[in-house]
Amino acid sequence: xxxxxxxxxxxxxxxxxxxxxxxxxxxxxxxxxxxxxxxxxxxxxxxxxxxxxxxxxxxxxxxxxxxxxxxxxxxxxxxxxxxxxxxxxxxxxxxxxxxxxxxxxxxxxxxxxxxxxxxxxxxxxxxxxxxxxxxxxxxxxxxxxxxxxxxxxxxxxxxxxxxxxxxxxxxxxxxxxxxxxxxxxxxxxxxxxxxxxxxxxxxxxxxxxxxxxxxxxxxxxxxxxxxxxxxxxxxxxxxxxx
Amino acid sequence: xxxxxxxxxxxxxxxxxxxxxxxxxxxxxxxxxxxxxxxxxxxxxxxxxxxxxxxxxxxxxxxxxxxxxxxxxxxxxxxxxxxxxxxxxxxxxxxxxxxxxxxxxxxxxxxxxxxxxx
Numbered sequence: 361x362x363x364x365x366x367x368x369x370x371x372x373x374x375x376x377x378x379x380x381x382x383x384x385x386x387x388x389x390x391x392x393x394x395x396x397x398x399x400x401x402x403x404x405x406x407x408x409x410x411x412x413x414x415x416x417x418x419x420x421x422x423x424x425x426x427x428x429x430x431x432x433x434x435x436x437x438x439x440x441x442x443x444x445x446x447x448x449x450x451x452x453x454x455x456x457x458x459x460x461x462x463x464x465x466x467x468x469x470x471x472x473x474x475x476x477x478x479x480x481x482x483x484x485x486x487x488x489x490x491x492x493x494x495x496x497x498x499x500x501x502x503x504x505x506x507x508x509x510x511x512x513x514x515x516x517x518x519x520x521x522x523x524x525x526x527x528x529x530x531x532x533x534x535x536x537x538x539x540x541x542x543x544x545x546x547x548x549x550x551x552x553x554x555x556x557x558x559x560x561x562x563x564x565x566x567x568x569x570x571x572x573x574x575x576x577x578x579x580x581x582x583x584x585x586x587x588x589x590x591x592x593x594x595x596x597x598x599x600x601x602x
Numbered sequence: 603x604x605x606x607x608x609x610x611x612x613x614x615x616x617x618x619x620x621x622x623x624x625x626x627x628x629x630x631x632x633x634x635x636x637x638x639x640x641x642x643x644x645x646x647x648x649x650x651x652x653x654x655x656x657x658x659x660x661x662x663x664x665x666x667x668x669x670x671x672x673x674x675x676x677x678x679x680x681x682x683x684x685x686x687x688x689x690x691x692x693x694x695x696x697x698x699x700x701x702x703x704x705x706x707x708x709x710x711x712x713x714x715x716x717x718x719x720x
Contacts, residue, residue, distance in 0.1 A: 387665045406664045410671040417675060424676050431669035437659065438666045440610035442631035443617070444656035446638035450648060462710035470703030477695040485687035495691060499699060502670060503629040517673065518680060522688070524671040526696055531664075533693075534700045543704045545711065552704035556696050563664035573660065581632045588628060 373422070379430030386412050399567075401532045406524075406560055438559070442501070445562075445577035452574040459547055466548075467579060470555035471586040474499035475594055492600060494518045496591050498526045501558045504584040512595045523558065530557020531564035546572040554579025606655035613638040 372378040390405035390412075397403050417427055428435070449456065456463065478495045487495070493514035497505040502523050509519035534553045543549055546569050553561040554576030562580060566573030617634030620626070626633065642648060674681075681688060 383668055384665075387668060406667055406671060409668050410674065413668070413672050414675045417672070424673060427672060428669055431672075434666055435669040439614045439631045439634075440607065441659045441663055441666055442629075443610045443613045443634040443638055444659050446613075446635045446642060447648065447653060447656040448660070449635075449639050450642040453643070459707075459711065461714070462707045465710055466703050466707030469706045470699055473702040474695065474699040477698045478691055481694050482687055482691040485690055487684060487687040487691065491684050491688065495688070495695075498692070498695070501629070501632070502667075504632075507629070518677055520670060521674045521677050521681070522692065524667060524674070525692055527667065528671075529692055529696045530700065533697060537697055537700055538704055541701060541704060543708055545708060548704050548707045548711070551707055552700045555703045556699035559663060560667050563660075563667075566660055566663065577635075577660075581628075581635055584632055585628050 373420075373426070376430035376433075379422075379427050380433060382416070383409070383413065383431050383434060401536060404528055404532050406531070406563075407528045410524075438502075442559075442580075445580065448570060448574035449578055452571055455547060455571065456575070456578060462548075463551060463575075463578070466551055467555060467582050467586060470552065470579075471499075471583050471590060474556060474583075475587065475591055479594070479598065479600070489600065490515060493595065495522055496595065497587055498522045499556055499558060500584045500587045501580050504588055508588055508591050512592055512600075524560065527557045527560025530561040534561060535564065535568065547575045550575030551579045555583050558583070603651060603655055606649070606652040609652060610634075610638075610655070610659075613641075 386409045387405065390403075390408040393408070394400070394403045394405045413427070416422075417424070475496055478498055479492055482492050482495050493512050494509055496512065496514065497508040497519060499505075500508070500523070502520050505519050505523045506516040508514075509516045530553060534557060535549075538549050538552065543552070549568060550562075550565045550572035553565045553572070557564075558580050562573060562576040565576035613634040614631050615634075616637055617632070618630030620633050620637075621628065621630045
């Protein structure tokens, strides 16, 4: 009996099927739980699924590269999904065109605020230069943030984790903060969530409305461009590079 | 479905090529999104299959971040070392960014509406 169990585990541990299937099942369960709870913010499906998966990997002594080999099919879809953001943008172009000036000014101040507040607060709290530089690009989409971190001397893979934590925090807190600030315009909601919390925030914005999602998607693209230009400049001006 | 997915991948590929060729610091998929947007504006047609495929992908956008997010397990030690500074920074900076962006955009929308009416 033990031998059969071991044989099955040896097969499963070597095949991409196990972790791919588990990731999908856990994601669906987390989604279901989130909906059942009436959208309780702290049950954020991404955060919940990551917590459960990390626990399972640690319990089974499975290294992250093995997990990633199995789930890279899901990870790969981030590319086409980003391209697909063109569709809501196309469908809501009339609203975007009418708000062009507020969007540009909002994006610029938002992008600067994200970078400067991250560097400033971490510096005040005594964060090491390595952490400061890895935090600076935290509000943009993962591949851009990693590229920026590498360029300025941060740790790209740490930045990836900080980016995802930022996205989860934004998805959890932004809707409540926005209603506390009495923001009702869905374009504004979407743009603010997209600037602060990139793709994970955008996933949340699409649950508010398709319009909020479209503005959030627009914010991801433009904020990526702005941050890539601003972070190296700010880091240079603040003499942060060793 | 397959046709639409192929189209999305083709635009991503075009984006990657543009990025490599021009040295822009933006990732290929973002350029691909821009190119697809321009193509849609140009032809002014959105095939149903493309709309449905895009909506399906985007409604499960959060799933796509899970594999990278699980990577957090490799940084337990480093995160534990400076966890307080990191946690406070991430929370405050994210909240401040959402608030500043929303308030600035909202102020401009109101300012423009009142200057048009006045």
